[in-house]
Amino acid sequence: MYVPPGEVTNDMLGRIMDTSDEWIVQRTGIRKRHLVDGAGTGSLELGVKAAEAALSNGSLAPSDIDFVIFATMTPDLYFPGNGGMCAARLGMKNTHALDIRMQCAGFLSGLQVADAFIRAGVYERVLLVGAEAHSGLMPWPRHVWDVLWGNSEGPCDPEWYQKLTGMRDRAVLFGDGAGAMVLEANDTGDGRGFLGFVMETDGTQWDKLHVPGVGCRFRPYISHDMVDALGGVPIVEGRQVFRMASQLMPAAVNSVLAQTGRTLADLDLLLMHQANLRINEAVQKQLGLPDEKVFNNIQKYGNTTAGTLPIVFHEARTEGKVKDGSLVVFTALGAGVHWGAGAVQM
Ligand code: UT7
Numbered sequence: 273m274y275v276p277p278g279e280v281t282n283d284m285l286g287r288i289m290d291t292s293d294e295w296i297v298q299r300t301g302i303r304k305r306h307l308v309d310g311a312g313t314g315s316l317e318l319g320v321k322a323a324e325a326a327l328s329n330g331s332l333a334p335s336d337i338d339f340v341i342f343a344t345m346t347p348d349l350y351f352p353g354n355g356g357m358c359a360a361r362l363g364m365k366n367t368h369a370l371d372i373r374m375q376c377a378g379f380l381s382g383l384q385v386a387d388a389f390i391r392a393g394v395y396e397r398v399l400l401v402g403a404e405a406h407s408g409l410m411p412w413p414r415h416v417w418d419v420l421w422g423n424s425e426g427p428c429d430p431e432w433y434q435k436l437t438g439m440r441d442r443a444v445l446f447g448d449g450a451g452a453m454v455l456e457a458n459d460t461g462d463g464r465g466f467l468g469f470v471m472e473t474d475g476t477q478w479d480k481l482h483v484p485g486v487g488c489r490f491r492p493y494i495s496h497d498m499v500d501a502l503g504g505v506p507i508v509e510g511r512q513v514f515r516m517a518s519q520l521m522p523a524a525v526n527s528v529l530a531q532t533g534r535t536l537a538d539l540d541l542l543l544m545h546q547a548n549l550r551i552n553e554a555v556q557k558q559l560g561l562p563d564e565k566v567f568n569n570i571q572k573y574g575n576t577t578a579g580t581l582p583i584v585f586h587e588a589r590t591e592g593k594v595k596d597g598s599l600v601v602f603t604a605l606g607a608g609v610h611w612g613a614g615a616v617q618m
Contacts, residue, residue, distance in 0.1 A: 273586040274321035275306035275449040275573060276313065280420065285444055288412070288420050288428045289436035296444050301549020305447030305574030307407045309421060314348040318450035319403030320361045322582070326399065326452035327362075334362040337454070338395040340369040341386060343378030343402045343578040345607070346409060347371070350493075358401060375481070376545050376606025378402055378578035379451070380471070383602065383614050386455045387466040396457045402578030403450030409483075410443060411504060412436065435502070442508050445547070447574030451582020464597075464617050467532040470524050471612035477516070480509040481607035506607075517547060517605040518554035524613035525559060525603050532615050538599050539565060543588060545604035546570035546580040555603075567593055577606070594618055 281304045282293035296302055308314075319342060327334065342355035353371030374381040379402035386398040416432050418424035427433070436443060458465045485503020486494050498504070521544060529535060542565055544552045549570050556566050567588040576583060581602050588594050598618045605611035 273449065273451040273579075273583045274318055274325060275447070275576075275583075276308045276318065278307050278309045278421070279304050280307050282444070284420055284422070287422075287426055288416055289433060289440045289443060291437075291440045291444055299548075299550065300445060301568070301571055302444065302574050303571045306449055308405050308448050309417070313405065314408060315344045315346050315403040315405040315450065316348040316354045316357055316361070318405060318448060318579075319344070319354060319358055319401040319452065322403060322450035322452040323358060323362060323399055323401050326454050330454045332397075332454060334364045334367075337364060337367060337397055337399045339386075339389060339398045340364070340367055341372060341382045341398060341400045342369065343372040343374060343382045343400070344404055345373060345375045345378065345577055346404045346406055354401075354403070372578075374578075374606060374610050375608060376547060376575070376577050376580070377604045377608065377610035377612065378606065379581040380545075380602055380604040380612055380614060381610065383455070383466070384469045384471055384612075387469070387614075390455060390457050398455045399452060400455060400582075401450065401452040402580075402582050404446075404577040404579050405448050406446035406577070407448055409446075409505060411499060411502065439502065439505055441510055442506055445508075445575050447576050449573055449576035449579040449583055451579050451586055453582055453585070467534070467615045467617055468528055469612060469614040470527040470531060471610070472520075472524070473608055473610045475608065477609040478607075479507075480512050480516070480609060482507055514548065514551055516609060517545075517551045517611075518558070520605055520611045521545075521551075521555050521603045521613070522558040524611055525555075525601055528601060528613040528615045534599060534615065536561070539601055540595070540598035541588060541593055541600045542566050543581060543584050543600060543602050544568070545606070546573065546584060547575045547605075567591075580604070
């Protein structure tokens with residue numbers, strides 16, 4: 273995993289919008305997040321650093337990788353996607369790369385795609401990256417960032433303070449960060465690997481989480497008016513997304529366990545997308561799981577969208593919660609609306 277060095281506490285956000293540590297912790301569990309300071313570094317850079325860490329962790333060279341999958345909803349450029357540039361930055365030559373745009377379900381989808389390609393014998397070893405630079409979605413001018421980082425004493429320009437307060441329900445949720453995994457074929461017959469996935473989409477709910485402006489149905493696809501009207505800032509119907517996530521993620525976990533002939537009693541660890549600690553507590557409660565069978569780290573990173581699952585997996589593993597032979601289930605729900613679960617025998 274990799275997160276940019278700049279840490280933003282809830283109190284720091286209170287310098288540029290009407291919010292408080294108390295509100296954010298109570299409603300979301302988030303205490304801080306990492307954000308990129310300034311233009312120039314995007315999700316590609318964060319993803320490359322996570323990919324390098326994953327390769328080094330597996331004692332692998334870029335030439336060992338047959339296929340790259342890059343999941344992000346905050347790509348460096350409108351096109352091309354980050355995947356090919358990531359492969360090039362790692363020094364790969366002619367390695368095919370696929371870009372996934374599945375928002376908070378991006379990494380989970382990537383796991384399913386990687387597993388399917390490996391099972392089909394198309395590729396042997398796949399590098400999967402999930403990375404986001406949400407700070408790029410925040411259209412705040414430099415003087416606002418300077419107040420946030422404490423480079424300028426402030427106070428924040430009142431017009432921007434008001435605009436930011438209008439987007440505070442979203443601005444406090446997201447963090448920048450990346451994670452990566454290498455998945456490889458296992459022909460030993462020892463039963464280790466992904467056992468199955470349950471993936472679903474309800475496109476009628478697209479408007480519950482979306483970016484209203486910037487797109488090729490507009491002429492031109494981006495305009496000054498659009499930017500001034502904050503058309504590049506995501507819209508989140510918070511309560512409805514909260515409800516969907518806390519109902520659909522447990523249903524997906526139950527389905528994937530049933531599909532793979534396992535039960536909740538067999539489950540060793542549930543790793544959930546990190547959008548809101550309260551959502552994850554509701555999921556845990558619905559499934560009746562004890563604390564030792566779940567692991568969350570949204571408190572430190574906020575919602576890093578396609579980055580959450582690999583980041584939470586990395587930290588759970590580092591803390592010794594992912595043991596050889598344990599049954600781990602990943603679950604996520606994101607804009608689309610896409611959701612699902614994948615079960616893996618470690
Ligand atoms: O991965 C998917 C991405 N996103 C999500 O999954 C989001 C899921 N939803 C949520 O996490 C929660 O719905 C939120 C954290 C976004 C919002 O929490 P909520 O408990 O649903 O609050 P609310 O939007 O109903 O707002 C309650 C009040 C409002 O004030 P009034 O109208 O009652 O006076 C908001 O203006 O809280 C206010 N509020 C805030 N106050 C301080 C909203 N955001 C903030 C804030 N600081 N950051």
